[in-house]
Amino acid sequence: MSSREANDGPVGVDARVGxxxxxxxxxxxxxxxxxxxxxxxRRTWALLGALALxxxxxxxxxxxxxxxxxxxxxxxxxxxxxNGFFVGVTAILVAIPLFLPLTIGVVAxxxxxxxxxxxxxxxxxxxxxxxxxLLLVKYAAAAVFCVAATLTVVVVGTLIGWALxxxxxxxxxxxxxxxxxxxxxxxxxxxxxxTVSLLGLSAIGLFLSTLTTVPVGAMAAxxxxxxxxxxxxxxxxxxWLHPWLFTHYWLGFGDLMRDPIVWDxxxxxxxLQAGYLVVFGALAVGRFLTKDVLS
Amino acid sequence: MRAxxxxxxxRLTRWIPAIVAPIAIGVGVVLVPLQAxxxxxxxxxxxxxxxxxxxxxxxxxxxGTIEQRSELGLxxxxxxxxxxxxxGGSGGGTGGGTEDFGDGDGDxxxxxxxxxxxxxxxxxxxxxxxxxxxxxxxxxxxxxxxLQVLDRLAERNVYLxxxxxxxxxxxxxAATHLTxxxxxLDALEAEAQAHHDEARERLxxxxxxxxxxxxxxxxxxxxxxxxxxxxxVGTDGRVAGREVxxxxxxxxxxxxxxxxxxxxxxxxxxxxxxxxxxxxxxDEPAFSVAFTDVSFEAPDAAVFAFTPPEGTEVTEHAxxxxxxxxxxxxxxxxxxxxxxxxxxxxxxxxxxxxxxGWSAVVELPAAGVGGAGFDGEAAAMLGALTERVDGGRIxxxxxxxxxxxxxxxxxxGAVTADRLLDAAATGR
Numbered sequence: 066m067s068s069r070e071a072n073d074g075p076v077g078v079d080a081r082v083g084x085x086x087x088x089x090x091x092x093x094x095x096x097x098x099x100x101x102x103x104x105x106x107r108r109t110w111a112l113l114g115a116l117a118l119x120x121x122x123x124x125x126x127x128x129x130x131x132x133x134x135x136x137x138x139x140x141x142x143x144x145x146x147x148n149g150f151f152v153g154v155t156a157i158l159v160a161i162p163l164f165l166p167l168t169i170g171v172v173a174x175x176x177x178x179x180x181x182x183x184x185x186x187x188x189x190x191x192x193x194x195x196x197x198x199l200l201l202v203k204y205a206a207a208a209v210f211c212v213a214a215t216l217t218v219v220v221v222g223t224l225i226g227w228a229l230x231x232x233x234x235x236x237x238x239x240x241x242x243x244x245x246x247x248x249x250x251x252x253x254x255x256x257x258x259x260t261v262s263l264l265g266l267s268a269i270g271l272f273l274s275t276l277t278t279v280p281v282g283a284m285a286a287x288x289x290x291x292x293x294x295x296x297x298x299x300x301x302x303x304x305w306l307h308p309w310l311f312t313h314y315w316l317g318f319g320d321l322m323r324d325p326i327v328w329d330x331x332x333x334x335x336x337l338q339a340g341y342l343v344v345f346g347a348l349a350v351g352r353f354l355t356k357d358v359l360s
Numbered sequence: 361m362r363a364x365x366x367x368x369x370x371r372l373t374r375w376i377p378a379i380v381a382p383i384a385i386g387v388g389v390v391l392v393p394l395q396a397x398x399x400x401x402x403x404x405x406x407x408x409x410x411x412x413x414x415x416x417x418x419x420x421x422x423x424g425t426i427e428q429r430s431e432l433g434l435x436x437x438x439x440x441x442x443x444x445x446x447x448g449g450s451g452g453g454t455g456g457g458t459e460d461f462g463d464g465d466g467d468x469x470x471x472x473x474x475x476x477x478x479x480x481x482x483x484x485x486x487x488x489x490x491x492x493x494x495x496x497x498x499x500x501x502x503x504x505x506x507l508q509v510l511d512r513l514a515e516r517n518v519y520l521x522x523x524x525x526x527x528x529x530x531x532x533x534a535a536t537h538l539t540x541x542x543x544x545l546d547a548l549e550a551e552a553q554a555h556h557d558e559a560r561e562r563l564x565x566x567x568x569x570x571x572x573x574x575x576x577x578x579x580x581x582x583x584x585x586x587x588x589x590x591x592x593v594g595t596d597g598r599v600a601g602r603e604v605x606x607x608x609x610x611x612x613x614x615x616x617x618x619x620x621x622x623x624x625x626x627x628x629x630x631x632x633x634x635x636x637x638x639x640x641x642x643d644e645p646a647f648s649v650a651f652t653d654v655s656f657e658a659p660d661a662a663v664f665a666f667t668p669p670e671g672t673e674v675t676e677h678a679x680x681x682x683x684x685x686x687x688x689x690x691x692x693x694x695x696x697x698x699x700x701x702x703x704x705x706x707x708x709x710x711x712x713x714x715x716x717g718w719s720a721v722v723e724l725p726a727a728g729v730g731g732a733g734f735d736g737e738a739a740a741m742l743g744a745l746t747e748r749v750d751g752g753r754i755x756x757x758x759x760x761x762x763x764x765x766x767x768x769x770x771x772x773g774a775v776t777a778d779r780l781l782d783a784a785a786t787g788r
Contacts, residue, residue, distance in 0.1 A: 140513040140531075147671055158513070236669040238515040239508065240528040240535065301492075319513040325663055327497070327510065329425070343381045351378030355371045 092198055099206045103172070109210070112168040113217050119164060120156035120222030124149075128229050140319070149226025150235050150245075153252055154322070156222040157215070157259055161315050165214060166291035169263050172210045173270025174283030176203040177353065181278040187358050196353050200271065204346070207267040208260075215259040219252050241324035251321055258318040258331055265311040265341030266291055272349040275356060311341050400596040400603045402627040407591045408582055410605055410625060412575065417630030421501040423663075424600065424654030428494045430647050432757040434745070504664040519666045526666045535668040536675045544681035551684045588612055588717040599624045599633040600651040615719035615779045616640070617759055629656060639758035646758045714783045721773035721783040749777070751784065 103109055127145045139158050144151040177200075180186040189199055226232065235248035243251070270287035277283055294312040297303055307313055314334035320327040405413065497508040509516040511531070519526040524539035572580070585591060594606035604624040611618050619640035624633045634650035668674050682690070714721045742764075746753035752765035754777050763771040763780040771780045 236671070238513070238530045239517060240515075240530065240666060240669050240672070242667075242669050316512055320510070323508070323510070323515060325660070340385050344385065347377040347381035351375040354374035 092202065095198065096202045096205055099202050100209060103206050103210065104213075109172070112171060113213060116160060116164060116168060116214055116217045117221040119160050120152050120218060121225050123156055123159065124152045124222070124225040124229050127152075144236070145226065145230060147231070148235060149228075149230030149232045150223060150248055150252070152226030152230070153219045153222025154255065156218050157255060157318070158316070160218050161259060161262070162295060163292065165218075165259070165263060166266055167288045168214055169207070169211060169266050170270055170284045170287035170291065173207040173267045174274050174285075174287045175280045176207060176271050177274040178277050178280040178283045179274075181358070182280055190358055197350060200275075200346075200349055200353055203274075204267065204271050207271060208264060211260045211263040211267060212256075215256045215263070219256045223249070223252060237324045238319060238322045239324040243324070251326075254321045254326075255318045258321060258334065259315075261331075261335050261338055262315050262318075265338040265345075268342045268345040268349070269311070272345040272352065275349050275352045309337075311337065313337065396601065397598055400598055400627075402596045402603055402605060405593060405605060407593055407607065408579060410593055410607055411578060411582070413605075414607075414625045414630045414632065415574075415578075417626075419500075419629050419631050419656060421658040422631070422654060422656050423499045423659040424497070425652045426496045426498055426649060427652050428496070428647075428649045429645075430491055430493075431644060432491065432646055432759060434491055434757055499659045499663050501658045501661070501664065504661075506664055517666070519664060521664060526668075528666065528668070528672075532673075533671065534673045534675070536677060537668075539676070539678050541678070541681050544683075548681055548684065555684065594622060596627070597624065599626075600654045602633065602654065603627040604633055611718040613718040615775050617761065617776060618718060618774050624650070631656075637759060642758060714787070719773065719775050719779055721771055721775060721780060723783070724770040724772075749781070751781065754780070 123142075124145070127142070131146070139155060141151045141155045141158065145155060177186065180189060190196060232245070234242045234244055235251075236242050266287065269290060270283065273283040273286045274280070291312065294310045295315075298307055298310050298312055314330055314337065317330035317334060320330045495510045497506075497510065499506040499508070503520075503522050505518075505520040507518040514529075514531040516530070517526070517528040519528075522542065524537060527536040527538070528534075582591060588611065590608075590610040590612060592608050592610070594608040597604055597606055604626055607623045607625060609621040609623075611620075617639055619638045619642060621635070621637050622645075623635045625631070626633050631654075633654065634648070636645035636648035636650070638645045710725070712723045712725075714723060742753070746755045746762075746764070748754075749763075752763050755762040755764075756777055760772065760774055761777050761780055763777070763784060765771070765784055769784065771784050773780065773783075
């Protein structure tokens with residue numbers, strides 16, 4: 066689906082090459098045009114739209130069926146009828162095992178392989194932008210997409226919950242109740258947590274994207290790795306491996322719903338993701354610098 | 361492009377970051393804990409001095425994170441327990457089941473589900489406690505205390521204060537309020553103190569000398585302990601970044617499975633920061649509890665405040681406080697019963713302890729484990745857990761062995777299977 070919709074490729078490349086011609090502040094303008102290209106694509110909006118559907122479907126289902134009995138379904142689901150704010154949190158919980166990694170996989174896996182398959186990669190490299198700079202810009206664009214994706218789920222979820230259900234002070238896991246403002250801040254913190262959680266996967270996707278000129282391959286491999294990592298994380302026999310999996314802390318955002326907030330998981334998660342970013346970033350640099358760009 | 365007209369060696373140099381990054385991270389992963397464990401040398405203490413030091417600890421307030429780990433060597437039963445938990449699993453993960461807090465009080469919210477479901481979750485709880493890892497936060501300030509067990513996307517809390525105790529379970533949305541009549545408790549304490557003083561005066565008058573000091577008592581207790589256990593001070597270490605003494609207890613008894621028990625005592629404040637039980641012959645502890653970080657500053661008063669949130673099922677439970685007369689009445693009653701127990705026939709009604717010290721074995725008579733027996737899933741689970749031996753089934757973990765004889769008696773202890781079979785055969 067990528068090749069059809071990327072009909073703006075060469076134009077975008079021209080713009081990028083043209084603007085990044087000057088040395089120095091070129092990186093920022095390169096990033097700007099990269100983001101412009103990303104968010105001009107219909108595919109990007111389709112991905113964000115699919116993510117927005119998750120909270121909408123959850124909210125409609127609960128609204129129409131009257132909600133599950135206590136203790137059934139994903140955590141927080143049974144609270145939605147009392148407080149619409151929980152739609153966003155429930156949607157994040159539902160989206161994080163598969164839907165979010167899938168969309169990240171599409172964007173990160175397409176980063177280099179997509180350009181290569183369109184034959185636009187060499188135009189990008191003709192400019193004195195440098196390969197490392199191009200990688201950095203591509204990664205930054207993928208990271209911005211991570212922010213957009215998680216915010217879409219949380220914000221759409223909160224808004225639809227607001228529209229369909231009564232809202233009010235939010236009961237935390239600890240049993241304490243916080244006001245609406247505090248709760249909204251916590252939801253933003255959850256979005257930040259999930260964004261950080263996806264940064265390691267983005268780096269893996271970028272590396273896979275430098276390996277091939279077939280973007281679908283890199284996209285699928287990235288999404289499959291996320292699923293495999295979660296399966297490994299569920300096998301008790303491989304417990305020694307669990308703390309090293311990039312999916313290990315993905316569901317740890319619940320710690321932001323405690324009182325007082327437990328920040329340990331946030332820090333551990335950030336450190337782990339930084340490790341994945343460094344390793345796979347370095348691999349991507351090594352591969353991309355030695356790669357023969359023929360198309 | 362550029363890459364095409366460079367030589368192979370140039371190509372290799374471009375892979376350098378890709379090679380260096382994982383190595384740097386690996387070195388960091390190895391070195392940081394090494395540095396944290398750098399040699400610790402606290403002033404030497406004898407076991408008696410160490411115990412005295414720990415007893416004199418006067419820490420009023422602390423907050424920290426505790427990690428509890430069990431590796432009892434049970435077969436993995438997550439498949440079975442998942443089935444038994446019914447729809448109770450709250451959102452993914454192996455540790456995410458509906459785990460109640462300890463005593464059945466937290467269960468009262470489940471209402472009409474019946475005892476079968478309750479006992480299934482209880483069994484689930486036991487197994488989840490015996491396998492895997494739990495993290496909890498502890499807050500302590502004077503008479504206020506809070507234990508916050510962090511489950512995945514759920515939480516269990518115990519709040520203690522002068523006004524009573526709250527137990528809150530977020531997965532069950534149930535809160536239990538335990539209240540104590542403070543005036544009655546104070547009266548009981550005062551009365552007990554008076555009784556104590558009276559008894560002491562009487563004893564001193566009888567002995568014609570003052571009673572032994574706490575130090576003397578400690579020495580005596582240690583001497584007694586020494587007959588069964590080797591008590592020593594191990595190498596100083598580090599727990600939660602603090603320098604600690606290590607108190608090591610090693611059973612002298614050959615029949616027990618317990619290899620050693622270690623307690624880490626903070627070298628500065630005398631607070632116990634970690635404890636672990638290691639099975640005989642094992643390298644890793646089978647059960648351990650340790651602070652992963654701790655601070656001795658008073659926590660914010662807000663962490664102790666609890667009001668049950670809306671929509672929570674609240675169970676009020678007033679704990680009756682007996683008066684001293686009642687206590688003595690109970691004691692007399694219990695003594696009378698234990699004498700009556702000597703009569704044959706009534707013996708089967710209560711647990712019996714065979715042997716003493718480390719190799720003690722507890723026998724539950726057939727009626728004690730419920731004549732209803734095990735059926736369906738419970739029986740399947742029992743079959744998976746235990747192995748057939750001559751005269752019954754044996755459940756063996758690295759620390760505890762349980763023998764269920766064919767006639768329904770249950771023997772349990774931190775001992776070898778042979779010792780249990782022996783106890784079952786000889787009744788000793």
